Amino acid sequence: MKILVVDDSKIGRMSVIKSLEVIKPDAEIFQAVNGLEALELFRQERPDAVFLDLTMPVMDGYEALKRIMEVDKNAQVIIISADIQNEAKLRVLAAGAKNMYPKPINDENMVQIFEQDLSL
Ligand SMILES: [Mg+2]
Known part of the structure; x- marks a missing residue:
């Protein structure tokens, strides 16, 4: 599995x-530091x-998020943000995100994400 x-x-x-390594130790993890890098890595x-x-x-x-969903309408995106306003959540859900969690994410959130939000 690639994450x-x-x-x-x-x-x-x-x-x-850190949470991924606990919950999905076999995942191959890629990192990006901004949206543009993310989009390039997503395509690759x-x-x-x-x-x-x-x-x-x-x-x-x-x-x-918008551009990733344009590349693949079935992309599975979880938003992790310090902005926990309901307006932000509604906006990302409308744009196709599976769910949104406040920073910092913990192992319990990660379990929930893989059990409830993602279908892998
Ligand atoms: Mg930031």
């Missing part, structure tokens, strides 16, 4: 990866799931 983790903050990426690697931050330089998570 793409996108966050401009290294701490943000590491917290997602076609990951099974994407963990995507919203606030990033160069290309933010909203734009990256």
Whole structure:
């Protein structure tokens, strides 16, 4: 299974990866630091799931989500963001994200994501 983790903050990426390594130890993990890099890696690697931050330089998570869904309408994207306003959540769900979780994500969230949000 290929997983793409996108966050401009290294701490943000590491917290997602730390949980992934517990819950999905066999996953092949790719990292991107902005939306543009994420889009390029998505095209190249076609990951099974994407963990995507919203606030990033160069290309933010909203734009990256939109473009990823244009590349593959069945893409499975989970938003991990410090912006926990309901408006942000509604916006990303409307754009095709499977769900949205507040930072920092924990192992319980990760279990829930793989059991309820993603179909892999
Ligand atoms: Mg950020």
